[in-house]
Amino acid sequence: MVVQENLLLGANASRNSTFTLVFLAILKGFVGFHSGSSALIADAVHTSLDIFTSFAVWVGLKLSLKGNAEKFPYGYYKADNLVSLFVSVIILFSGIELVHEALLNIKNPVEIKLQGIALGTALFSAMSMYALSQYKARVGRQIDSQALIADALHSYTDVFSSLIVVIAIAGSILGIMWLDSVGVLLISLMIFKLGIGIARDSVLTLMDAWLDRDSITRTRQNVASIQGVKQVEEIRLRKSGLVVFGEIEIEIEGNADLKRVEMLSEEIEKTVKNEVKNLEHLVINAKPGKMSAMKIAVPVLEPEGLQSKVSRHFGRAPYFIIFELEGDEIKSWQVNRNPASGLERKRGLKTAEFLKSQGVNVVIVGEIGEGPFHNLHDSFVKMLRMPEEAEDVEKVVEKVSGLSRLTSHTE
Structure with missing residues (x-):
């Protein structure tokens, strides 16, 4: 449900971006045509390409909103990554386009008419593109959309292309015609780096690489x-x-x-x-898991080692003998007093907690209540049924391999 909401949020952001770009492209094209600013006209063409890119992101996110289908059991989510790859290609072509414009302007500088209006339009475009890039980046990071983040970065590079137009017009006003060309060449390098990075991440993601x-x-x-x-x-x-x-x-x-x-x-x-x-x-x-050594606890009545008499009750047992069993061989053992045996309430639960703190992974017991049973079971401690005929610990150890498992509490 959250994913669907995120996809819808991203699709709405791309739709809003598309409409904004349409407005900016028309504005720059109109002013560029009447002012004679080739840089502004080129920027309008550039923005027209961005409309196509933003629209593609919109379509990709809308496709991702579709549910699973027989041919696409994992959904259409990778449409987002495909669009991101497409956007990266557009970014690289944009860089080539800017280099081409810069070289042409060096050879054939153009004087611009209606310079004030052209300059104002270029500044407005730069500010609008910056606001748009921040908006898409914020939504893209919020929903973790690779395509929307890539489109936001693309819009951010367009801020620089708009600033280049500002520099070009300012240069025309001051009589310095080559300023825009130098700026275009420098920014093109940034665009190439950005496009290659997005393309790399998109390809790796499409190949199921995990980058984090x-x-x-x-x-x-x-x-x-x-x-x-x-x-x-x-x-x-x-x-x-x-x-x-x-x-x-x-x-x-x-x-x-x-x-x-x-x-x-x-x-x-x-x-x-x-x-x-x-x-x-x-x-x-x-x-x-393979249990190389079992750490087994057995309730006993007195601390007499392996000769200790067993206690059939779990929580009321005054002592527990805890021994490590590897195969059929006892590697070590120790007798511990049960700190919970004298309690009036929650005696069984406290006993279970005590055994877990000792690292016990198997308990052999005759009678155990519901609370301690579930406590041990939920902590993955194995419980085995104590044999009726066993009187001391040694007899219990001899029968460990054949003891049945407790599947429910007995009290």
């Missing part, structure tokens, strides 16, 4: 910091007109069941949208 590498780095860091994401393997982004399509491959902690992936996908998409403006669609490919 910093946003990839920030996105990778932010997604990797989400609880449950073990590793961000790859991020691919491509711009299509105003919008961005993306794909991200992640490795998640624990099993990649549908509910977990759905929960993570929502948070990942929200995180990516904070970094990438106008994200239209994000494909998230999630796969379960």
Whole structure:
């Protein structure tokens, strides 16, 4: 919905620009014809080309407003980039045109009649083009339209071409006929640089190149910091007109069941949208991470190491033994007092928070309430059902590989 509103805003800006350029072209052509100012007539022709360019941007943005079609499942958004490429070509031709005008004026300087009116028209044109370029640039940046920004830059170069006309007329008044030609040659170099830059960005975008590498780095860091994401393997982004399509491959902690992936996908998409403006669609490919070492917590009644008697209750257990299991081998273990066992309220939730703070990724438990169950589940901590016949921790460890997973709370 926001993208459609932005496209409509951009289309309206291009339409307003087109009508303004029509007025300026007619004004400069009329005054140029009656004053005999070839520079003003040339500028009118130049502005006429701008009408075509601005109209093309308008058409491109209107095309982008069309919804998806069978032949265009990703929409018509790239029309914006195609128009931007077209505008860059027009800019380069404008530069060539200005060079040609400058060389002609050096050879054949012309004296201008109605100099005051011609000078006023050129100044008015320069101010109007500057205001128009700022208007289009502001809207273009607001909606992130490459074509509208390119057209704004084109209009900005037209400010200089109008100023050249001012210099040419002022030079005619002062008897210095070559001033406009020198200015034209210098400004043409700026126009060439601008046109080549826009053409380069347009071609790269059409080839699905992503130009903002910093946003990839920030996105990778932010997604990797989400609880449950073990590793961000790859991020691919491509711009299509105003919008961005993306794909991200992640490795998640624990099993990649549908509910977990759905929960993570929502948070990942929200995180990516904070970094990438106008994200239209994000494909998230999630796969379960390889758990090289499990950090397992078992509730126990006393701190007697692996011989400790197990407690079937989660929140009321006075101690937890936490051990790292690699394959079938215990690499290390420690017994911690449960700081929440004596609480009257939220005992289970506080116990869950405590275990997470210890880096636990697996809990073996007999009875667990709804609150702590969802707390651990949402944090991608795997919960296994404690075997009925197990009396101490050693017996539980022997059966770890065959324990079933808890899929709901038991209290």
